[in-house]
């Protein structure tokens with residue numbers, strides 16, 4: 269596998285293909301400082317009328333948001349990029365035809381690609397694999413269980429319900445693997461253990477897919493990506509791209525949650541609370557830790573591969589910033605019924621302002637709109653309602669409190685203390701843009717809390733590849 273030792277250039281480009289937005293940063297290699305960052309929402313959700321559990325996104329719109337970001341970065345600096353690091357939403361799957369997954373276009377001196385023979389992205393929020401369905405597929409040889417929204421579970425679902433869909437494609441990966449494949453002109457998708465673990469049927473100890481188990485079940489194993497080390501180079505840009513020279517190294521894609529950790533964890537006693545569309549509370553396991561041999565499906569804490577063979581203990585909640593976003597969408601649609609049009613960011617700022625003026629509430633919101641992987645059938649609820657606690661401030665405070673308390677239920681502060689945690693680092697834009705969530709973190713957890721910025725995963729992936737050179 270190629271290395272980065274001999275790369276010259278002044279900047280590393282970091283990219284995070286998130287569930288809600290795409291973020292890019294330019295990291296100055298010498299100082300390890302971010303000089304420029306851009307973020308654009310993808311607005312890529314596809315509404316599926318036939319299956320309400322389906323959660324899909326349009327890759328063309330994700331790449332359009334990436335184009336907006338790239339177009340807004342300083343052109344002189346892009347010419348001096350020495351390496352590209354990519355991360356993004358884990359677990360999900362997109363399929364494509366390996367020879368024609370994109371088309372390259374050149375206009376006004378800008379060379380870019382657009383998706384061509386590519387499926388929709390079936391995301392980590394997808395709920396089409398029911399508990400019954402999941403119990404009908406083989407048991408994995410892994411310490412990680414398989415949940416709905418995981419790439420391999422989604423392939424099993426298509427095998428049963430729409431096998432002809434799969435035969436249209438020769439390659440598959442997460443959306444971040446797709447981007448790496450297109451930039452590098454790869455014939456076969458490569459994937460790091462971080463993303464492979466998020467698909468299920470991957471043994472993190474041997475760093476291999478459960479190929480025999482999958483073959484025995486008739487699974488199309490030719491769709492499985494080739495696994496490489498986290499931190500490895502996947503290939504080199506096959507063309508100039510937004511001024512970045514051809515032949516620039518592209519790192520194999522990493523998970524967004526591991527990259528958010530890399531951007532800010534400096535000490536063994538640090539835990540990281542990342543909140544974007546979803547939320548993860550995590551801390552590093554000792555170097556000698558090895559995971560159990562089989563999964564505990566009822567445990568809210570999982571052990572995900574990080575770097576150099578180490579693991580992160582993580583409470584990965586499906587209910588983070590998306591809960592606030594759903595609340596905002598609900599208010600927006602109610603107001604539209606009254607023929608009122610209020611800008612979404614105005615709704616966020618009013619909610620936050622109202623909740624800051626309401627520091628406490630007895631209203632209780634259980635925020636688990638999407639269930640949780642260890643408890644998929646749980647749903648959200650509002651309780652302890654009284655005539656005096658129905659203001660916007662009470663409701664927003666209760667939503668934010670519920671999101672944080674749910675995380676504390678999944679990873680209790682006592683267990684964090686016992687593991688040596690002394691400080692929480694807050695990251696992700698849902699947290700950095702919302703002081704009410706910040707107050708609730710500080711109230712619920714008995715640790716000092718410090719905050720990062722809103723583009724942390726993009727910074728983290730740039731740092732990973734800068735540290736290799």
Ligand SMILES: Nc1ncnc2c1ncn2[C@@H]1O[C@H](COP(=O)(O)OP(=O)(O)O)[C@@H](O)[C@H]1O
Pocket residue numbers: 285286287288289290543544545546588589590591592593612613616617696697698701702
């Ligand atoms: N104007 C805003 N004020 C506060 N929070 C916001 C605002 N807009 C979006 N958010 C929060 O940010 C979340 C999305 O964060 P983002 O970093 O874009 O996610 P991802 O990395 O998953 O793409 C939303 O789910 C919402 O909770």
Ligand SMILES: O=C(CO)[C@@H](O)[C@H](O)[C@H](O)[C@H](O)COP(=O)(O)O
Pocket residue numbers: 285286287288356357358359392466523524525544545546547548572584585
């Ligand atoms: O579920 C996990 C890890 O198991 C998540 O932490 C993982 O980061 C996924 O990428 C997210 O669910 C999606 O990330 P984001 O778009 O919410 O930032």
